[in-house]
Amino acid sequence: MSLVVENPDIMGKIPVPSGANEIDILSFFNPDAAKMCLIILNQAINVDLTMLWDHSLLRVCADGGANRLYEFFGEEKERYIPDFIVGDFDSLTDEVKTYYQGKGAVLVHQASQYATDFQKAISVVSLYFQAGSSVDFEAIDTEDGLLRLAEEHSTAPCPPVTLLVVNALGGRFDQTVHSINQLYKITAECPSFGVFLVSLDDIVFLVPGGVNYIHYDKQVIGPICGLLPMGRKCTLSTQGLKWDLTNWESDICGGNVSSSNAVVAEDGVVVECTEGGVVVNLEWAKNFMAKR
Numbered sequence: 001m002s003l004v005v006e007n008p009d010i011m012g013k014i015p016v017p018s019g020a021n022e023i024d025i026l027s028f029f030n031p032d033a034a035k036m037c038l039i040i041l042n043q044a045i046n047v048d049l050t051m052l053w054d055h056s057l058l059r060v061c062a063d064g065g066a067n068r069l070y071e072f073f074g075e076e077k078e079r080y081i082p083d084f085i086v087g088d089f090d091s092l093t094d095e096v097k098t099y100y101q102g103k104g105a106v107l108v109h110q111a112s113q114y115a116t117d118f119q120k121a122i123s124v125v126s127l128y129f130q131a132g133s134s135v136d137f138e139a140i141d142t143e144d145g146l147l148r149l150a151e152e153h154s155t156a157p158c159p160p161v162t163l164l165v166v167n168a169l170g171g172r173f174d175q176t177v178h179s180i181n182q183l184y185k186i187t188a189e190c191p192s193f194g195v196f197l198v199s200l201d202d203i204v205f206l207v208p209g210g211v212n213y214i215h216y217d218k219q220v221i222g223p224i225c226g227l228l229p230m231g232r233k234c235t236l237s238t239q240g241l242k243w244d245l246t247n248w249e250s251d252i253c254g255g256n257v258s259s260s261n262a263v264v265a266e267d268g269v270v271v272e273c274t275e276g277g278v279v280v281n282l283e284w285a286k287n288f289m290a291k292r
């Protein structure tokens with residue numbers, strides 16, 4: 001039976017079901033967090049990039065994303081040198097390219113017009129973790145060698161990597177939809193990657209099929225959230241939302257989606273979804289991600 005139950009605005013703790021896949025938003029801001037990577041795409045930066053930068057161990061700019069980094073840090077830019085700048089370099093300015101190259105950033109020119117610069121940035125990250133120091137990134141064929149090499153190493157073991165992507169949402173609609181497409185694609189190709197699209201307003205990620213528990217802290221998250229089946233239609237059951245769902249069918253093609261819902265449990269919610277998963281957005285707590 002399908003059901004929506006309206007809960008009070010504040011609920012207690014929801015226990016973690018045994019065997020649940022745990023997604024921990026707080027781990028991003030924990031200095032001991034596993035492997036955090038930051039990808040900066042090409043739109044004006046309006047988030048607290050310093051905080052995201054300081055919590056990352058690998059920083060990659062997609063093409064014009066490097067211009068945005070350069071502008072953002074201004075006088076302080078010398079302290080914030082990306083590890084890689086990748087793309088077809090139709091947006092990267094000569095001034096920014098020369099500056100970061102001189103400071104040790106690795107430039108990976110990929111002219112191919114069959115992958116976006118966001119995809120090229122993902123390939124840098126996967127190759128970095130799957131092939132490691134055996135790769136000379138600067139010697140890769142500049143047409144599409146990166147994508148081919150990443151493909152060759154795609155079966156190598158990959159550690160759990162958390163990828164925070166800045167500037168993937170808003171702006172041009174085709175680029176925004178492509179960013180959502182990448183959530184599904186990366187999860188399918190590299191399940192050990194957790195990909196999170198970070199904007200000033202919220203954080204967006206794919207919750208896979210099965211039973212999931214999302215940990216959060218109300219100082220960081222909430223309350224508004226959405227459960228959005230951007231891919232296949234699905235059936236959802238939740239615990240800890242303002243409008244909790246039981247066996248609720250959700251379909252973006254003319255069915256229902258749960259937008260403007262809210263997380264009301266103390267520090268975590270259960271989201272159970274059928275195969276294919278569901279895209280979830282969680283609003284940041286007021287001003288949490290604002291530029292400082």
Ligand SMILES: Nc1ncnc2c1ncn2[C@@H]1O[C@H](COP(=O)(O)OP(=O)(O)OP(=O)(O)O)[C@@H](O)[C@H]1O
Pocket residue numbers: 041042043062063064065087088090091092115116117118119167168169170171172173175176
């Ligand atoms: N207006 C935009 N809206 C949303 N995302 C954007 C926008 N512009 C760029 N991006 C993101 O930043 C990445 C790097 O952008 P880039 O500087 O190469 O611009 P582009 O040439 O328009 O992008 P691409 O070459 O990938 O089509 C893109 O791959 C895309 O993910």
Ligand SMILES: Cc1ncc(C[n+]2csc(CCO)c2C)c(N)n1
Pocket residue numbers: 088112113114115116117
């Ligand atoms: C089916 C198909 N659709 C669009 C493009 C165009 N395209 C996709 S990624 C990219 C690179 C942008 O830097 C460009 C131009 C294509 N090649 N194939």
